[in-house]
Amino acid sequence: MANKTDSNVYTVVFAAVMVVVVGSILAFLASALRPNIKENERFEKQQNILYAMGVNENGDDAGSVNFVPTDVVEDEFANYIKEQLVIQGDKITEDDEAxxxxxxxxxxxxxxxxxxxxxxxxxxxxxxxxxxxxMYGKGLWDAIWGFIALDDTMTVQGVYFDHKGETPGLGANIKMRYFMDDFKGETILNGTQYAGISVAKGNNDPLNKTKDDNEVDALAGATITGNGVSAMISETVKLYKPYLETIRAK
Incomplete structure (x- = not known):
């Protein structure tokens, strides 16, 4: 008599049971880890907001990006972020979870x-x-996003950029400190008009010493990603213009 374990029925049943068991384990793990994932996402967003306004662990030299540590980021966020606002048309309200x-x-x-x-x-x-x-926009391959910190003169005090799938060593360098640092001191105004900031190839200012030209030098080999950053900033400025006008009017 043939061994029952050699039958096709046994193979199918065994495979089905394994699928159910493995699926149940993965579902349990996903459910168990979800709170930690959400918490990490919250910490990351707080770190990014603080980074844009210059609250970070960076040294004086133009080295790597160093965020406020996760074990203190909630306290630092509460310490430095005095208001969280939500804009809904002409209505502006406070919301501690904005x-x-x-x-x-x-x-x-x-x-x-x-x-x-x-x-x-x-x-x-x-x-x-x-x-x-x-800010949120589109790079070469996928989404790009970030934060821009302005003062009441519409001068940039800092930025933070990130991406989902830009090319390593090229477009992915938008999150490198040397690129983000170039935006500090730039203005989003051209005279009295809102102009944003363009990532410009061959802008004759590679050291970014000129801060009133609405431009920073482009990344090598990342034209499309740079254009995406320019468009993202421009669209953000347009979207928030009514609110920015209230700041300038103070």
């Missing part, structure tokens, strides 16, 4: 003509006030 708003979804709502919420973070450091605004 940083949890998914900007990608809000931009999609705007395109569909639906209700939306735009977050703004007001920080204070060394007696200076910072208006930190989130």
């Amino acid at each position: 940083y949890l708003i998914d900007l990608k979804k809000q931009l999609a709502n705007i395109k569909k003509g639906e209700d939306y919420k735009l977050p703004v973070f007001i920080g204070e450091k060394d007696g200076e006030k910072f208006y930190i605004i989130p």
